[in-house]
Amino acid sequence: MIALLRAGSLLVNLAVFAGVPYLLGLAWPWALLVAAALFLSVWWVCGRVARSAPASRGQEDAARRAAKRLGVAPPRFVRTVAGWTAAAVRCGRGYGILVGADVAPEHHDAVLVHEIAHYATGDLFWEPFTDGPARLLVHAAHAVPPVGVIAIPFLLLGAPLARATELRADRIAARAVPRYSAFLRDVAPRMEARGTVLYPSLGARIRHSARDSEFTPPAQ
Numbered sequence: 001m002i003a004l005l006r007a008g009s010l011l012v013n014l015a016v017f018a019g020v021p022y023l024l025g026l027a028w029p030w031a032l033l034v035a036a037a038l039f040l041s042v043w044w045v046c047g048r049v050a051r052s053a054p055a056s057r058g059q060e061d062a063a064r065r066a067a068k069r070l071g072v073a074p075p076r077f078v079r080t081v082a083g084w085t086a087a088a089v090r091c092g093r094g095y096g097i098l099v100g101a102d103v104a105p106e107h108h109d110a111v112l113v114h115e116i117a118h119y120a121t122g123d124l125f126w127e128p129f130t131d132g133p134a135r136l137l138v139h140a141a142h143a144v145p146p147v148g149v150i151a152i153p154f155l156l157l158g159a160p161l162a163r164a165t166e167l168r169a170d171r172i173a174a175r176a177v178p179r180y181s182a183f184l185r186d187v188a189p190r191m192e193a194r195g196t197v198l199y200p201s202l203g204a205r206i207r208h209s210a211r212d213s214e215f216t217p218p219a220q
Helices: 002-023 028-046 057-070 105-120 123-129 132-143 147-176 180-186 202-210
Strands: 077-081 086-091 094-100
Touching (some): 002 028, 028 123, 028 132, 057 105
Parallel strands (some): 077 094
Antiparallel strands (some): 086 094
């Protein structure tokens, strides 16, 4: 399913990036060059590192443990950012990790395994070509609401793909980290309870990861 969503999202993005310039009068070669330039711009933006500080020794150790659990190379860098968040970022020869300063040490393993799962499954590589444009436009729409209209075509398949890859990262993390579903439940106050267009709801994440976790959520 994820492979089909990726292929469909890529085709939709290409149709918008190249099709709109073509309809505006550019010849196909020039329209494809415009599409290539836009994809490269998204690639660059998706690989940018937010304002950050050197990670603590504990965060670096947790990142190495998480990578080892998933059988992938350790991150090339680990940086600390403000807030309660985490992200894996594509870089030239691998990936880096950003971890929020407010993430408690006892949650590092679960958070980082989830993020590194995105690298292990190729999500970081495909993001600029598939759900990346949708993510960037949705983020921009928070500051400039009319941008949300531009995001609509990119969200058609990009949003289902983003939700599917999040659930897959949860499933992988649940296999690697004992009681991962319990971790999601414990940190619920820090997370978006209902989810967004690009993320599944927290309830769906808990139920989904529970299939591969030692923790079984109580019946609703």
